[in-house]
Amino acid sequence: MIVALKMIVTIRILVVLLAFPALGQSIAIRPPHTVIAGISFSVTTEGSGSATFYLLGPSHVVKKTIQLGQDLPISGSDVATSGLYQLVACDSSGCSSADLYVLPSSPERLSFLVHPSRVPVSTANAINATAVVSDRFRNTVVAPVTVMFHFSSADARPYSRSGPTSRGIAWLKIGSTTKQGPLQIVAAVGETSEARVIQQVASEACGLRMQATSEARSVRLRTDPVRDCSGNALPDGTIVSFTKVDDAGRSTVDTPLKKGVANAQFTLSGRARISVACGVVLGNEVSIAGQP
Amino acid sequence: MRRLLPLVIVLVTGALVAKGWLRAGGLQVRAERSAGTAEQAVRSLMADVQAHNWDHAYATLDHANGIQESDFIHEVAGSDGSLRTYSVLQSFDLWPLHADADRSTVRVRMNWSSAVGSLDDLRDLSVVRDGNVCRVVWPKPNFPNVPLQVLPVNYLRWDVIGRRSDDWGAGSVDAPQVRITSMNAVERPDRVLILGEVENEDTVPAYLNVNATLLKPDGTAVEEQGSFDTISHRLLPKQVSPYRIDFPGLRLSQVQSVRMDVRALLVPASADPVISVENQTLGKDALGRKILNGALVNQSGEVVNIAQVLAAFYDSNGKVIWVSDGYVDQALLPQAPVPFAVNVPEDVATRVQSYRVVVNHYIAPTA
Numbered sequence: 001m002i003v004a005l006k007m008i009v010t011i012r013i014l015v016v017l018l019a020f021p022a023l024g025q026s027i028a029i030r031p032p033h034t035v036i037a038g039i040s041f042s043v044t045t046e047g048s049g050s051a052t053f054y055l056l057g058p059s060h061v062v063k064k065t066i067q068l069g070q071d072l073p074i075s076g077s078d079v080a081t082s083g084l085y086q087l088v089a090c091d092s093s094g095c096s097s098a099d100l101y102v103l104p105s106s107p108e109r110l111s112f113l114v115h116p117s118r119v120p121v122s123t124a125n126a127i128n129a130t131a132v133v134s135d136r137f138r139n140t141v142v143a144p145v146t147v148m149f150h151f152s153s154a155d156a157r158p159y160s161r162s163g164p165t166s167r168g169i170a171w172l173k174i175g176s177t178t179k180q181g182p183l184q185i186v187a188a189v190g191e192t193s194e195a196r197v198i199q200q201v202a203s204e205a206c207g208l209r210m211q212a213t214s215e216a217r218s219v220r221l222r223t224d225p226v227r228d229c230s231g232n233a234l235p236d237g238t239i240v241s242f243t244k245v246d247d248a249g250r251s252t253v254d255t256p257l258k259k260g261v262a263n264a265q266f267t268l269s270g271r272a273r274i275s276v277a278c279g280v281v282l283g284n285e286v287s288i289a290g291q292p
Numbered sequence: 293m294r295r296l297l298p299l300v301i302v303l304v305t306g307a308l309v310a311k312g313w314l315r316a317g318g319l320q321v322r323a324e325r326s327a328g329t330a331e332q333a334v335r336s337l338m339a340d341v342q343a344h345n346w347d348h349a350y351a352t353l354d355h356a357n358g359i360q361e362s363d364f365i366h367e368v369a370g371s372d373g374s375l376r377t378y379s380v381l382q383s384f385d386l387w388p389l390h391a392d393a394d395r396s397t398v399r400v401r402m403n404w405s406s407a408v409g410s411l412d413d414l415r416d417l418s419v420v421r422d423g424n425v426c427r428v429v430w431p432k433p434n435f436p437n438v439p440l441q442v443l444p445v446n447y448l449r450w451d452v453i454g455r456r457s458d459d460w461g462a463g464s465v466d467a468p469q470v471r472i473t474s475m476n477a478v479e480r481p482d483r484v485l486i487l488g489e490v491e492n493e494d495t496v497p498a499y500l501n502v503n504a505t506l507l508k509p510d511g512t513a514v515e516e517q518g519s520f521d522t523i524s525h526r527l528l529p530k531q532v533s534p535y536r537i538d539f540p541g542l543r544l545s546q547v548q549s550v551r552m553d554v555r556a557l558l559v560p561a562s563a564d565p566v567i568s569v570e571n572q573t574l575g576k577d578a579l580g581r582k583i584l585n586g587a588l589v590n591q592s593g594e595v596v597n598i599a600q601v602l603a604a605f606y607d608s609n610g611k612v613i614w615v616s617d618g619y620v621d622q623a624l625l626p627q628a629p630v631p632f633a634v635n636v637p638e639d640v641a642t643r644v645q646s647y648r649v650v651v652n653h654y655i656a657p658t659a
Contacts, residue, residue, distance in 0.1 A: 115466070118466060118469075201494075205530075234530075237450070237528060237563045238495070238529040239531040248570075249572045250571075251568065251570040251571055251586075252569045253567075253569065255566050256528060256566070258446070258448075264568070278530050279493065280473060
């Protein structure tokens with residue numbers, strides 16, 4: 001790639017140097033000022049006889065023999081990449097050159113990135129959606145276009161936002177909804193759309209409570225269904241920590257949620273204080289009398 | 293001449309064998325195995341344990357308590373893939389505690405060289421006189437006898453499947469969200485320690501590493517270290533682990549600030565086994581050192597081969613002021629309590645207001 005670019009630069013320098021003697025000569029080429037990528041067009045040439053024509057693009061070089069004084073057709077496939085092109089014609093008397101700017105064609109592709117792939121519910125500005133608009137040749141469409149972002153999840157009404165592109169990129173930040181589950185985000189420009197799905201997951205536990213059932217020398221503990229402040233059940237496997245302090249010392253157990261609740265059992269030695277926590281969230285504390 | 297050569301060869305061979313025996317400590321071993329005194333009896337027993345000479349070790353024990361050889365070997369050499377099965381007795385120290393005509397007590401500190409470093413085992417052994425010989429009374433092991441039962445195990449496990457998509461933005465899953473919830477820099481006489489806790493805030497398991505870089509006033513790094521094995525690397529959702537990062541040979545006066553870095557990976561994991569930590573108390577061991585001891589109970593149905601205890605100690609402000617760790621050299625059989633103890637420095641113990649213990653575990657893959 002680097003070698004090819006060096007070759008192109010070298011050829012351009014040579015061609016420009018060759019073109020200096022032609023100043024004031026009759027050979028000339030007149031392309032349109034701008035063309036659309038992938039669209040064929042013609043270049044007007046002046047002079048007589050045959051000449052060698054060069055089309056020097058950002059990633060493509062064409063060399064052909066032409067007849068001066070005739071329109072020169074350029075195939076759309078030779079200008080698929082947007083950017084600045086240089087056209088040069090040379091005959092025995094010298095060279096003539098002109099510039100041509102190839103613009104991206106209409107938006108036909110979307111590159112779409114949504115971050116993060118998992119997001120806690122009810123979190124402001126947590127979801128970042130970025131769309132890069134390009135034409136069918138993967139040229140970034142730098143002209144402003146409006147990208148529509150459609151959001152839909154199972155338990156909420158779908159809604160949409162729109163945003164203009166800046167240098168081909170449109171982005172927005174939104175907050176997550178209050179319900180956990182998949183959230184589909186579709187970016188659309190005209191007939192083109194691209195979908196991504198992220199997971200909205202339960203946030204920190206809220207109102208964590210446990211019930212204690214005392215037996216002869218032990219106590220069984222069971223939490224109420226563990227939910228976040230929006231009422232979403234924390235996923236099974238989430239760790240809940242129980243701590244008991246009694247005459248025998250401190251006992252702890254980290255137990256995962258199963259079917260939404262956590263269970264534990266401790267033996268008792270005298271009066272015990274038992275607390276529960278999930279991550280950094282503390283739950284209630286119970287005091288229970290056991291046999292010493 | 294015909295008889296002289298074989299005679300010379302036999303004599304030279306004998307001399308070489310004797311030299312090798314002497315150089316291998318044969319005299320010392322022989323002395324250790326003669327048991328005229330209580331100390332010699334214990335020394336002989338330890339020498340046999342070092343040499344894995346179980347038959348002789350068992351033969352020198354006092355059998356009045358009905359100890360079986362298999363139980364003795366089971367306890368000393370370990371079983372069920374425990375850490376002890378990966379250990380050898382590297383050295384031992386002993387000193388008498390009490391002695392009278394028929395019975396003595398000898399304290400022995402065994403230093404085991406194990407797969408995770410050296411481990412100390414301190415025991416007070418009774419020695420009884422049997423005629424001219426002293427015999428060690430090895431306490432009869434009390435192995436747990438869990439009744440036959442069916443234990444349903446239906447904890448969650450998480451698998452990571454699929455592969456990354458080549459399309460930009462099309463198929464990525466973020467690494468778990470983890471957070472350092474506390475950090476404290478502590479100076480000890482020979483080192484600087486970075487202590488704290490880290491939480492997996494996500495809904496998927498995480499494999500994490502915590503690294504710390506000590507920075508000079510000009511912002512350049514003094515040293516970078518990781519938490520290595522003083523952390524629970526695999527954290528389930530909402531699980532909290534203490535961590536400790538050691539910087540040997542440094543002083544806090546050399547450090548202006550600390551840069552923390554926690555990296556998490558998405559990994560498969562299982563919520564099984566659940567290990568409870570029971571009857572934790574701060575106390576002293578036989579040598580008078582401050583310890584936190586208790587018992588681990590494997591509440592699941594699978595044998596846990598190696599368990600590591602991590603304890604975070606807090607002051608009255610809830611700040612982490614110390615993190616200790618220790619390995620348990622017995623396997624955790626289902627429902628059977630196994631004692632543990634971790635050291636707490638004397639000066640730290642006086643400031644400890646609360647503590648919290650988590651357990652790392654290793655389960656050997658089954659064939």
